[in-house]
Amino acid sequence: MVVPRVTDHLAPDTSMQAVTLHVEDLDLMTRYYRDALLLHQVELPATLALTPAERAEATALGRDGEALVILRRAPGLPRPGRGEAGLFHTAVLFDDAAGLAAALASVATTAPSTFTGSADHLVSEAFYFTDPEGNGVELYHDRPRDSWGWDGDRIRMASLYLDPDAFLRDHLTDQARELVTTAPDARPDAGPVAAAGAVVGHVHLQVGDVPAARGFYVDALGFEETFSMGTALFVSAGGYHHHMAMNTWNSRGAGPRASTLGLATVGIQVPAADDVAALRDRLTRAGVAVADDGTTLRFDDPWSNHLEVRAATSR
Numbered sequence: 001m002v003v004p005r006v007t008d009h010l011a012p013d014t015s016m017q018a019v020t021l022h023v024e025d026l027d028l029m030t031r032y033y034r035d036a037l038l039l040h041q042v043e044l045p046a047t048l049a050l051t052p053a054e055r056a057e058a059t060a061l062g063r064d065g066e067a068l069v070i071l072r073r074a075p076g077l078p079r080p081g082r083g084e085a086g087l088f089h090t091a092v093l094f095d096d097a098a099g100l101a102a103a104l105a106s107v108a109t110t111a112p113s114t115f116t117g118s119a120d121h122l123v124s125e126a127f128y129f130t131d132p133e134g135n136g137v138e139l140y141h142d143r144p145r146d147s148w149g150w151d152g153d154r155i156r157m158a159s160l161y162l163d164p165d166a167f168l169r170d171h172l173t174d175q176a177r178e179l180v181t182t183a184p185d186a187r188p189d190a191g192p193v194a195a196a197g198a199v200v201g202h203v204h205l206q207v208g209d210v211p212a213a214r215g216f217y218v219d220a221l222g223f224e225e226t227f228s229m230g231t232a233l234f235v236s237a238g239g240y241h242h243h244m245a246m247n248t249w250n251s252r253g254a255g256p257r258a259s260t261l262g263l264a265t266v267g268i269q270v271p272a273a274d275d276v277a278a279l280r281d282r283l284t285r286a287g288v289a290v291a292d293d294g295t296t297l298r299f300d301d302p303w304s305n306h307l308e309v310r311a312a313t314s315r
Contacts, residue, residue, distance in 0.1 A: 008282050010222040011275045012238030016200040017267030017310075018045065018060065018067040019090045022074035023133055024261055026059065029071050032132050033061045035184035036110040037092070037139070038103045039198075042067050047296065047310060063198040068092060072264060079134060080260040085206050085251050085303035087263035089128065089136030093201025097125070100141045101168055102176035102196070107139075108164075109180050118167075120160040123148045123241045127164065135262055140201065148241065155226045155234070155241045203266050204245040207303050208254035213246040216301050220286035222279065243268075256304040268309045276311050 023029045033039045039061035044050070048070065050058060060067035069090060080086050094100040104127050107115060114129045116136075126140035149156035179187055207213045210233050217223050223235035223244060232247035244266075248254075270276060280297055283290050291298040296310040 008222050008278065009224055010237040010279070011271050013271045013312075014237035014243065014275075015269050016203055016243050017269045018062070018070050019087070019200060019203060019263070019267065020070040020072060020265040021087075021133075021135055022077055022261050022264045023071045024073075024075065024077070024079075025133070026057065026071055026073040028132050030059050030061070031184075032111060032114075033069055033071070036107045036114070037061075037129075037137070038106050038180075039063060039068060039092075044070065049293075049296075063196070066199070068198065068200050070265075074261060074264075077259060077261045080257065080262050083251055083254060084260070085208055085254040085257045085305060086260070087135055088204040088206045088245070088247060088249075089138045090200065091126075091138035091140060091202045091204065092198050094139065094141045095197040097141050097167075097171040098173055098176070099196030099198065100125070100127075100139055101171035102173070102180065103139050104164065105168055105172050105176060106180040108168075110184065115164075118162040118164050120162040121157050121241075122160070123155060123157055125162055125167065127162075127167075133261060136204070138204070142201075142241075153224070153226070154228075157227055157234075157241065200267075202243050202245065204247070205263075205266075205301075205303075205305055206251040206254070207246040207248060207301070207305075208251055209302075210246065210248060212302050216288075217244060217246065220283060220288055222282060254303060256302070258304075263305060266305065266307045268307060269312055270309060271312055273311045273313060276309060279309060 042060050042062045042065050044055055044060045045067055057073040060070045062068035116130055117128045119126050124140045124142045126138050129137040131137055213233050217235050218225050223237055226236050226242055227234035234242035234245045236243045280290055280292055288299055296308050298308050300306050
């Protein structure tokens, strides 16, 4: 798919919203995101386009009443193949290192086999997991923005060794340690431990081709490129290190994905209705098919990864 270049950018206050996953075992997946990752069950967003029957087969988990991950039971769908396009990971950004340490310790005691690695990225400290149905998860916190290094418009990032045990020694509070060493069904009110803020910081996708990803996510959608390493592209709005990333590490040459378990929808929020209208016009000029119901734009990238964009004022 060749996308003509369009130079408009997304608004600086653009942010990532809930990622929706199709799951086979809703109860198992809910327990993982709630009991291991310390997210809370919250109300399903009113803007979620589901029938009452579909809502009964879905749950939302997040912080501060806001959904970060939405799980929808989808019996009968196959699991995606390793080389297919789709989700690489959903990245949950914690307000501070203490909140991240509490979640890390919780996974270590509740589901240690799901841990897959950690890294100091210079701009952030991150820990990686695979949920019970094979979806990637990153838990991270950012270092202060004034400590980030830039070479022009390119962020300096790396993947340096990060010791999980040292991170826990430095940042895990006594209250969090007591909470996570208690069985989930016997835990007391978590108080400040569970009240620490968290949002979807970024979403990382598997795609078939990096130049095509640049053509779609930068030239058409309007993100700005912040980092590239040949086999991966990182993009953002408003000077963040990255709101989205796309790589070909496992999926080089992949075509449009079939309907499978795993990624269903990536949510993006722009500040106002005018931003939605501008994006609709930009995508239309770029030849991207867009469904617009007056509050939400729905469209697919070249690999059939589904995105939904709405304004903050329409929530």
